[in-house]
Amino acid sequence: MTVSALAALPPRDCPFCPRLAAYREVHQRLHPDWFNAPVPPFGDEQAELLIVGLAPGLKGANRTGRPFTGDYAGGLLYDTLSKFGLADGVYDARPDDGLALRRVRITNAVRCVPPQNKPETGEIATCRRFLAAEFAAMPRLRAILALGAIAHQSVLMALGLRRGLFPFAHGQVHALPSGLVLVDSYHCSRLNTNTRRLSVAMFESVFATIAQRLAAPERAPRPACGERAGPASAAG
Numbered sequence: 001m002t003v004s005a006l007a008a009l010p011p012r013d014c015p016f017c018p019r020l021a022a023y024r025e026v027h028q029r030l031h032p033d034w035f036n037a038p039v040p041p042f043g044d045e046q047a048e049l050l051i052v053g054l055a056p057g058l059k060g061a062n063r064t065g066r067p068f069t070g071d072y073a074g075g076l077l078y079d080t081l082s083k084f085g086l087a088d089g090v091y092d093a094r095p096d097d098g099l100a101l102r103r104v105r106i107t108n109a110v111r112c113v114p115p116q117n118k119p120e121t122g123e124i125a126t127c128r129r130f131l132a133a134e135f136a137a138m139p140r141l142r143a144i145l146a147l148g149a150i151a152h153q154s155v156l157m158a159l160g161l162r163r164g165l166f167p168f169a170h171g172q173v174h175a176l177p178s179g180l181v182l183v184d185s186y187h188c189s190r191l192n193t194n195t196r197r198l199s200v201a202m203f204e205s206v207f208a209t210i211a212q213r214l215a216a217p218e219r220a221p222r223p224a225c226g227e228r229a230g231p232a233s234a235a236g
């Protein structure tokens with residue numbers, strides 16, 4: 001693992017968000033067999049696509065230790081990745097199911113499980129240092145898929161971009177000044193699918209767009225993440 005990648009990994013006992021650290025400790029006592037720590041990214045640092053979710057689910061990634069593994073959202077996400085040739089193997093909701101990602105890495109805007117799946121604004125801002133380090137650790141990164149508006153905003157802020165210039169909208173493709181592409185989707189949560197805010201067809205349509213982008217030849221080496229280019233990249 002590179003030095004940059006190590007910088008993107010918080011320690012298991014990361015203390016920066018006291019509320020989340022206390023919540024972790026409660027579940028470490030209640031469920032000593034669960035992962036109960038900041039959930040590291042899944043997938044190769046050489047990936048071209050980074051998928052950014054919101055935060056680990058209590059009984060999903062917080063239990064299993066792999067993003068989107070063990071809950072409803074993971075079923076839809078990994079099935080879709082497989083359908084588009086971005087994963088090999090069979091997803092079985094376990095970190096040892098042998099599933100391997102192809103050209104994809106998955107992480108969350110917030111690495112620790114928040115109560116009620118709701119991180120506070122300060123916690124999202126505090127954990128952003130690890131998201132920013134993640135971008136820096138991925139030399140071949142071409143596209144970012146933000147699952148939900150909070151992930152979208154945190155990505156922009158981690159890249160030093162003004163949120164107002166790139167408003168969140170499902171299916172929207174944002175060409176960022178650095179040469180990266182940011183694609184938006186509603187989060188693939190059970191709530192969003194049950195309420196029909198997000199259908200399987202809508203989610204697959206987003207991945208069809210991404211697959212098209214990844215199939216196109218890379219235009220030019222992108223500047224380092226966080227490097228600013230042009231007026232649209234002024235910090236917000």
Ligand code: SF4
Pocket residue numbers: 010014015016017018020021038110111112123126127130
């Ligand atoms: S959410 Fe991020 S910054 Fe906050 S305690 Fe967890 S790893 Fe540390």
